[in-house]
Amino acid sequence: MSSLSPKERLLNTFARKAVDRKPVICPGGMMNAAIVEVMDNSGKAFPEAHSDAGLMTELALAVNIQTGFENIGIPFCMTVEAEALGSAVDFGTRACEPKIAVERYAAAAEAVLPDTKSALESSRSSVIATTVEAASRQLTDVPVIGSLTGPISTAGSLVDPMRFLKDLRKDAAASHALIDKVADFLIEYAYQLIEAGADVISIADPTATGEILGPKMFEDFAVRYINRVADGIHRANIPVIVHICGDLKPVKSHIAHLHADAVSADAMVDLVALKAEFPELVTMGNLSTYLLEFGTPEKVAAAAEILKRGSIDIIAPACGLSTSSPLANIKAFTDAIRA
Numbered sequence: 519m520s521s522l523s524p525k526e527r528l529l530n531t532f533a534r535k536a537v538d539r540k541p542v543i544c545p546g547g548m549m550n551a552a553i554v555e556v557m558d559n560s561g562k563a564f565p566e567a568h569s570d571a572g573l574m575t576e577l578a579l580a581v582n583i584q585t586g587f588e589n590i591g592i593p594f595c596m597t598v599e600a601e602a603l604g605s606a607v608d609f610g611t612r613a614c615e616p617k618i619a620v621e622r623y624a625a626a627a628e629a630v631l632p633d634t635k636s637a638l639e640s641s642r643s644s645v646i647a648t649t650v651e652a653a654s655r656q657l658t659d660v661p662v663i664g665s666l667t668g669p670i671s672t673a674g675s676l677v678d679p680m681r682f683l684k685d686l687r688k689d690a691a692a693s694h695a696l697i698d699k700v701a702d703f704l705i706e707y708a709y710q711l712i713e714a715g716a717d718v719i720s721i722a723d724p725t726a727t728g729e730i731l732g733p734k735m736f737e738d739f740a741v742r743y744i745n746r747v748a749d750g751i752h753r754a755n756i757p758v759i760v761h762i763c764g765d766l767k768p769v770k771s772h773i774a775h776l777h778a779d780a781v782s783a784d785a786m787v788d789l790v791a792l793k794a795e796f797p798e799l800v801t802m803g804n805l806s807t808y809l810l811e812f813g814t815p816e817k818v819a820a821a822a823e824i825l826k827r828g829s830i831d832i833i834a835p836a837c838g839l840s841t842s843s844p845l846a847n848i849k850a851f852t853d854a855i856r857a
Contacts, residue, residue, distance in 0.1 A: 523659035524588035525717060531831055532718075532757040532779040532800060540826065542833040542855040543802075544581075545720035545759055546591025547665025549782075549838050551581050554613055555845040559584060564841075565609035568595060568616060571648035578653050582660060584845060586852030589661045589718075590653045593646045596667040596722070600675035602641035603631055603703065613841045618675045626677050626685040627692035631699045634706045643707055647714040654715030661718055663759070664711035668723025669701045669743040670731075676700070679725070686735055693739070701743045705750035712754050719751050720759040720782075728768030736769045741776060748777040759802060763837060766792070774799060785836035793829045802832035805851055810835060811843045815850035822854035 521538055522530065528541045544551040557563040560580035567573040578590050595616040597607045604622035623629045631637075638644070646664070654662045667675070673696050674682045685693045708719050725731075726740035740762075748758045761782035766773055773781060774796045782802040783789055789801045805821055806813075813821075825833050833855045839848075 525659050525661040528589065528661045528718065528832070529757070534800070540831065540833050540855060541588055542586070542852050543589040543661075543663070544585070544587040544591055544835055544839070545589065545663045545665050545718075545722075545761075545782075546593060547667065547720060548596050548722040548724060549665070549720075549761065549835060550591050550594045551585045551587055551835075551839055551848060552577055552594045552841070553839060553843050553845060553848070554841050556580050556584050557612060559845075563612045564594070564615065565611060568593070568609055569642060569645060571645045571652065574645065574649040575652040575656075578649060579656065582657065585848045586856060587848075588852075588856075589663050590657060591663050591665060591720075592649050592653065593665065596671065597675070598642050598646060599667045599672045599700075599704065599707065602637045602643055602707075603672070603676055603700070605675055615841070621676055621678050623677045625681055625692070626673070626689055626696045629676060629692075629696045629699075631676075631696075631703065634703050637703065638707060638710055643710060647710050650711050650714040650716050654717070662716050663718045663720050664708065664716035665720045665722065666704055666708060666747070668721045668726055668740075668760075669697050669704060669747055670726035670740055671723045672704065673697045673700050674725045683730070686731070686739060690738075697739060697743050701746045701750075704747045708747070708751050708756075709754060712751070712756050716756070718757050718759060720761065721747060722761040724763040727762060727764035728766060729764045733769050733772070737772050741772050745775075745777040752777070761802075761837075770795075780832055782832075782834060783836070789830045790828045800831045801829070802834050803830060804834070804836040807835050807837050807839050807843070810847050810851065811840045813847060815846050818847045818850040819854040822851045826855055
């Protein structure tokens with residue numbers, strides 16, 4: 519089989535077409551590889567790179583070149599959506615990614631979201647879109663992945679998280695109304711990234727886990743609204759990755775109902791067993807990020823070889839990488855898969 523470009527390899531994998539080997543990617547957002555060593559080597563660093571399209575583009579390209587991950591993943595945080603919708607952001611430091619400093623609303627029932635068009639036009643989303651456009655022009659054979667914070671996690675960044683989780687149980691109507699509007703915003707934000715040149719959209723929703731929500735609320739809220747966003751993205755003929763954190767056992771029966779072109783899972787999930795149970799799934803993951811931070815290159819490479827030999831379709835870190843992860847470990851990971 520002739521060698522494929524990274525973009526062809528990934529898109530063929532989503533489409534269940536033949537590939538020469540498995541892609542190895544890190545999609546951005548919660549799961550980005552902008553580690554401190556890459557910043558040091560490139561001279562482009564946080565927090566400035568979160569808000570400057572030129573710096574973000576240069577850092578994204580440096581991540582691709584230095585780590586061996588076969589994609590561009592943008593942005594480098596999970597705060598773009600909530601900031602656009604009114605929450606305040608602490609942009610952190612070179613070694614610490616942005617976080618929500620103050621949620622916009624005290625309760626789901628109080629949420630009155632701004633107009634989507636004006637929110638997109640006046641927010642950092644335009645910086646992300648400009649970066650997507652620049653990166654897609656410079657690396658035409660590398661897939662650009664636009665990463666979204668999922669609807670449950672975005673809503674939980676607009677309302678105090680503890681109150682939000684209570685509202686899911688005690689004020690379901692207000693919670694549905696809020697998440698429904700968030701889903702509308704996410705679809706339009708995804709379109710902005712797609713129009714700029716994104717080849718894939720990744721949705722990471724760390725609040726939407728079976729361990730936090732339980733099976734019933736996972737079905738009622740997570741599956742429902744993740745699917746609504748995914749369906750909107752599919753109308754633009756763009757594939758969707760969905761990452762679910764934590765142990766999937768409590769919600770395993772619902773995973774096959776996600777409208778995802780690939781399902782990404784955390785390190786404790788046996789993706790080979792999941793693939794055996796749901797062979798129609800395109801699975802993605804799931805090298806331990808703890809191992810990537812604290813292991814040796816030899817141990818990382820050995821773990822990567824196990825993933826490579828298994829039935830996992832796309833190889834990736836299991837969750838968000840620490841910015842202190844050694845570049846040597848990441849290279850050991852990607853080199854093992856690409857060999």
